[in-house]
Amino acid sequence: MTIRGDLSDDVLGRARVRDTAELEAYYRRLEALETGALWTIANKIEPWYPQPQSRPMHWRYRDLRPLVLEALGLVNGDDAGRRVVALYNPDRRDIGAACGLLYTGLQVMAPGESMTAHRHQAAALRFVLEGSGAWTIVDGQKLKVGPRDFAITPNGAWHEHGNEGVESEGPVIWQDGLDIPLVNALDAPFYEVHPDVYQKQQGVVNSSLLTYGAGQLRPFGDTWSKNHSPLLAYPWEPTYEALCNAAKATDGSPYDGIIMEYSNPLTGGSVMPTMSAHMQLLRPGERTLAHRQVGSQIYTAAKGTGYSIINGTRFDWSEGDIFAVPSWAWHEHANASTSGDACLFSFTDFPVMHSLGFYREEAYPDNDGHQAG
Numbered sequence: 466m467t468i469r470g471d472l473s474d475d476v477l478g479r480a481r482v483r484d485t486a487e488l489e490a491y492y493r494r495l496e497a498l499e500t501g502a503l504w505t506i507a508n509k510i511e512p513w514y515p516q517p518q519s520r521p522m523h524w525r526y527r528d529l530r531p532l533v534l535e536a537l538g539l540v541n542g543d544d545a546g547r548r549v550v551a552l553y554n555p556d557r558r559d560i561g562a563a564c565g566l567l568y569t570g571l572q573v574m575a576p577g578e579s580m581t582a583h584r585h586q587a588a589a590l591r592f593v594l595e596g597s598g599a600w601t602i603v604d605g606q607k608l609k610v611g612p613r614d615f616a617i618t619p620n621g622a623w624h625e626h627g628n629e630g631v632e633s634e635g636p637v638i639w640q641d642g643l644d645i646p647l648v649n650a651l652d653a654p655f656y657e658v659h660p661d662v663y664q665k666q667q668g669v670v671n672s673s674l675l676t677y678g679a680g681q682l683r684p685f686g687d688t689w690s691k692n693h694s695p696l697l698a699y700p701w702e703p704t705y706e707a708l709c710n711a712a713k714a715t716d717g718s719p720y721d722g723i724i725m726e727y728s729n730p731l732t733g734g735s736v737m738p739t740m741s742a743h744m745q746l747l748r749p750g751e752r753t754l755a756h757r758q759v760g761s762q763i764y765t766a767a768k769g770t771g772y773s774i775i776n777g778t779r780f781d782w783s784e785g786d787i788f789a790v791p792s793w794a795w796h797e798h799a800n801a802s803t804s805g806d807a808c809l810f811s812f813t814d815f816p817v818m819h820s821l822g823f824y825r826e827e828a829y830p831d832n833d834g835h836q837a838g
Contacts, residue, residue, distance in 0.1 A: 515793035521775035526785025564789035565761025566647035574628040582625035582659035589618040596637030598630020605667035613701035619693035694729035708746040747800035755797035755829035762790040769807025774838035
């Protein structure tokens, strides 16, 4: 693929007006009327290819965990709204983003703690890093989740969280992922506190999993019509089993190893309209080829150790680490172990890119598909 930016502006007809005293005076008169000459910013607002404002990032869990736990003794969860350490991209801190228009953070809940209910326009997802007592109630459905489990909170859904574990089991830490920056960029945010403070649980625990979790089967005559998955929780064990089974039957993707998307069991599509989530398995010693995609990605090391090279910079990760791949950034992954597999969880804004017709993907053309790093 030829990038148009490799060609001269003279050939392509880009704006190349040289300033003069007369033009400068003209620009000032336009500015006084809150207007301007498009040709002065055309090259900036319409670049040849994506120019993300986010940079590749790596947050080490061993560095974050003590600070996340310290918050338990400093603030009350309800007083804070949620006791969360947010992860910021230095170039997107002003909008609270970790990468592109995606937010992520680490939430901690003490044993016996229960948070009050609210809802908002932003969609949310949860990936549990540690702790055995985590639960969430989403529109009346109570879900129990444990380490490496994945759960969703669709936009507009009432939700509350807690940790019903005993003191000896310790706190719960899970990763939040939300599309808050996207919602705010569209001037579409809403937030509401539940009128009863807490929800009334409906049905049995994990009812969505019991109803829709069979995968290849769906309830006959089901009338679900919402634009998000009716399955609200995706346990780790069947996810890992599916990856291992797929590894027996296929070589997978040269760019991602064995990768699967958490899906709406009724449609096969993404779990929510604005965010998708994936789990991928890297075989012992496996190193993928590099590629790039239009869309922001936030990864979490779910199992094992390895490294990823993002735009030529190597990031070594271990379990619990989080790293960000900006839109159109070259990236590849490797499993550092020759005896055990490694797994990466990720969430992205790919559904938005696909819906708008923006999604593109490109393979790295040099060095047999690998970056130096």
